[in-house]
Amino acid sequence: MNIFVCIKQVPDTETKITPNGDGTYIETSSIKWIMNPYDEFAVEQALLTKQANSGSTVTVVRVGGVKDTEALRTALAMGADDAILVESDDNLDSFMTAKALKGAIEKSGKTADVIFTGKQAIDDDCLQVPQLLAGMLNIPSVSVVVGCEEAGGAFTLKREVEGGALEVYEVKSPALIACNKGLNTPRYASLPGIMKAKRKPLAQHSLADVGVSDADRRVKYSNFQLPPEKPAGKKFEAMDEAVQASVVAEVVGLLRNEAKVI
């Protein structure tokens, strides 16, 4: 099987986000970048699928800045075979990203039997790229996947919806699977894996190489700003059992009369 995984590099979740000077994006100079957490599940599922289908290859693809290619190296160290980077320092929208991923996959010369992605990138939180990419490639997709079984190129997938209910899908390869937490336990890269990763092939393309231009932009962002800070709230001491009933009664009164939420 030709297995592809799309991975995005995003700011570490601990990062303090500050808008840049002209509000066109955020300040990126001192950010620590990590692999999008959901994409770790995608890489792991790709490797599990490879293990179950001898002769398979796992190719990881990323669209983004060239300065730091940590996420791709991590995926190679985990066991992916080769990597493709489409270079762009811009804050691309989902449409451009999906088109670039499609171009990169096609340029690899391999036809994708299955593509794994994360369900969501935790920087733009768009949840668009997987479905857009599947649509552009005219293959079916299932998103928010928490269960994945495969036999002979046929997948049984569990998609999580409201209230923790699961929709069970059946779909044959080629297909795109967008992975959620809970699907598997991503492996750590071993030391030999990290050494080996350094020698694995990493192809680089420009956006133009994969057929994407500024005319493909669909969404424009501006006015990046911090959310308004809330004024300090009221705090009540209630470690002492004697005051608990009156504190709770007071808070309930405030919820009803001041905040008007109940």
Added chain:
Amino acid sequence: MAKVLVFTEVTSDNVKSVTYEILGKLAGNDVDVAAVGQVPAGAVSELAKYGAANVHSLKGDNLDKYSPEGYANALKEFIGNGGYDYVFAGSTSLAKDLFPRLSGMFDAGMASEVTNFTMDGGTFAGTRPLFAGKCLAKVEIEGPKPHFVTVRPNALGMPSSESPAAGNAADASVAAGEIRAAIKEIIKGASEKLDLTEANIIVSGGRAMKEASNFKILDELADAIGATVGASRAAVDSGYAPHSMQVGQTGKTVAPSLYIACGISGAIQHLAGMRTSKCIVAINTDPDAPIFTKADYGIVGDLFQIVPILTEELKKIM
């Protein structure tokens, strides 16, 4: 004035309530509503009050269950025929999956999960949180129409006034086309309550809950006020609650009117998922817990003592 379609989902006797929130913001435009399946008569008249000119029930073979391709094909045809400038929906599980695929079929752009928007001169401009709510930005859509927008439930609030329109109910027949990814079974979730992302009140428990069975005191509180129960990642990772209940940067982003955090410290990743809640109550034994900096009302106390008292107190007034 723009021509707008609001896509909705039929619930047992109504449509998703976020639909009304969206209609309120679209007053003054030419607005239709459509759902796959039969829109209940009661919902049609309610939608009319808030500005729906036409309410379409879309019907066709193989549409009894959701499928990304079946729904996308059916709506592609219907939207194309209607000549809409904009297509809106609440950002439900279904719309989050469907809308990107659908927008791609029109080669068109989509703004995900906006928390506010304007339609000045018939042109959309929205606000949306990024980086899990650590930052806000203005979002505009360019290129071929229709433009697609999903709106976070509970963010806009219910319209404060009515803006009546005709509300003509009409059936339209649509075709699902080829479906390669089909649902063969639905496994019910543990909870019959409103999903976290739609809930108006949320009670969440953290690591301090100590074990899964202790969540029953949160269930009792939730039952008293019609809330949905959530959890921190520490509670989920410790096996006290399933991941579907996790609130935060790698869980659900929620914006209820009331969020009650019990034994949750308030880590940045947790705050990211709930900080836009209208009112936050925190119960924590540590007076210096970061959650108190975001709480409207903080109670420094033991949740195992406070929560039962709170439940009784709320029962009195509900």
